[in-house]
Amino acid sequence: MTANEHEHVIEVTGLRRVYGGGFEAVRGITFSVGRGEIFALLGTNGAGKTSTVELLEGLAPPSGGRVRVLGHDPFAERAAVRPRTGVMLQEGGFPSDLTVAETTRMWAGCVSGARPPAEVLERVGLTTKSRVRVKQLSGGERRRLDLALALLGDPEVLFLDEPTTGLDAEGRRDTWELVRRLREAGTTVLLTTHYLEEAEGLADRLAILHDGEIAAAGTPAEVTAAQPSRISFELPEGYHLGDLPPLGEMGVCGHETDGRLVRLHTRHLQRAATRLLVWAEGAGVELGRLDVRSASLEEAFLGIAREASASRSTAEPSGTHKTHKARGTRQAEKKEYAA
Ligand SMILES: Nc1ncnc2c1ncn2[C@@H]1O[C@H](COP(=O)(O)OP(=O)(O)OP(=O)(O)O)[C@@H](O)[C@H]1O
Numbered sequence: 001m002t003a004n005e006h007e008h009v010i011e012v013t014g015l016r017r018v019y020g021g022g023f024e025a026v027r028g029i030t031f032s033v034g035r036g037e038i039f040a041l042l043g044t045n046g047a048g049k050t051s052t053v054e055l056l057e058g059l060a061p062p063s064g065g066r067v068r069v070l071g072h073d074p075f076a077e078r079a080a081v082r083p084r085t086g087v088m089l090q091e092g093g094f095p096s097d098l099t100v101a102e103t104t105r106m107w108a109g110c111v112s113g114a115r116p117p118a119e120v121l122e123r124v125g126l127t128t129k130s131r132v133r134v135k136q137l138s139g140g141e142r143r144r145l146d147l148a149l150a151l152l153g154d155p156e157v158l159f160l161d162e163p164t165t166g167l168d169a170e171g172r173r174d175t176w177e178l179v180r181r182l183r184e185a186g187t188t189v190l191l192t193t194h195y196l197e198e199a200e201g202l203a204d205r206l207a208i209l210h211d212g213e214i215a216a217a218g219t220p221a222e223v224t225a226a227q228p229s230r231i232s233f234e235l236p237e238g239y240h241l242g243d244l245p246p247l248g249e250m251g252v253c254g255h256e257t258d259g260r261l262v263r264l265h266t267r268h269l270q271r272a273a274t275r276l277l278v279w280a281e282g283a284g285v286e287l288g289r290l291d292v293r294s295a296s297l298e299e300a301f302l303g304i305a306r307e308a309s310a311s312r313s314t315a316e317p318s319g320t321h322k323t324h325k326a327r328g329t330r331q332a333e334k335k336e337y338a339a
Helices: 049-056 078-084 100-108 117-123 139-151 169-184 196-202 220-225 269-283 297-315 327-338
Strands: 008-018 024-034 038-043 064-069 085-088 157-161 188-192 205-210 213-218 229-234 252-258 261-266 288-293
Touching: 008 049, 008 188, 024 049, 024 064, 024 188, 024 205, 024 213, 038 049, 038 169, 038 196, 049 064, 049 157, 049 188, 078 085, 085 139, 100 117, 100 139, 117 139, 139 157, 139 169, 169 188, 169 196, 196 297, 205 220, 205 297, 213 220, 213 297, 220 297, 229 269, 261 269
Parallel strands: 038 188, 038 205, 085 157, 157 188
Antiparallel strands: 008 024, 008 064, 205 213, 229 261, 229 288, 252 261
């Protein structure tokens, strides 16, 4: 490993964000992103992803804790950080009467050392749309234009807030391919996403936010490995759950039944599957619809969100739950900081 690979391009320590009315959207989170890594922030709606990314982008100062991007405070030292970062916001908001080429040229005029506009349009697959007005683009094409503008400054660090929302399957795959190529070229990418398969396939590491806190973090494999695997099958005619080997001895930590269908949850997949199959062989029965699988990131995500909600509701007295404030408030705030 080179020294660069150890370098933390993004460092977040005990980060907090409290909005005007006193609502704490980010509650002391800590993580770091190494150079050339793709890091995904996942979370349910309102978990605090955008609130966090905006602090990394320097759009607002943290209410507590510390953020460093490329070794600088992105809010207080904006001039040092901004030229080296690319930002793709959730809503680009460019003048809709300009064409794609005009928009890209206009934006390039604001970026020092900008790549040629035609080159970035080519990279995101928008060359054929150069003369089309922004207002005539599809939702997915607008997201690609957002991405093109974020790439104009050839950034060392790229922030992508839900980069593939609104893209069809092909557009999403193209964007993933582009993000992978950027990583190969050494770009550090922090993205938020609602698509778990996007995080699973793309991210080197990820963090799952829930109610402003990190509920789980690690590589996609580490996060899923912490969740139980699943074995499901149909009980043969004439057999009952009690006829199986004792579930505890099989390493089963939970089970559900739906008619004859049985679903076992286990953290010892090999042991549980072996005991079950040896039992079936010995009993001379066939297990219909047998399905043995490790947890997917989606199952891990749902499990983590459920656990976090349960522990939060027992820890908090009623009445302390957040009130959701309209996104419009924050969009206005975003514009104010961006200005
Ligand atoms: N300006 C604001 N004032 C008060 N509360 C706000 C403001 N902006 C956001 N919030 C609240 O902070 C919480 C986190 O919002 P945030 O947009 O960061 O979540 P998110 O994880 O990005 O959600 P989504 O997946 O829906 O985009 C939400 O409860 C939201 O209502």
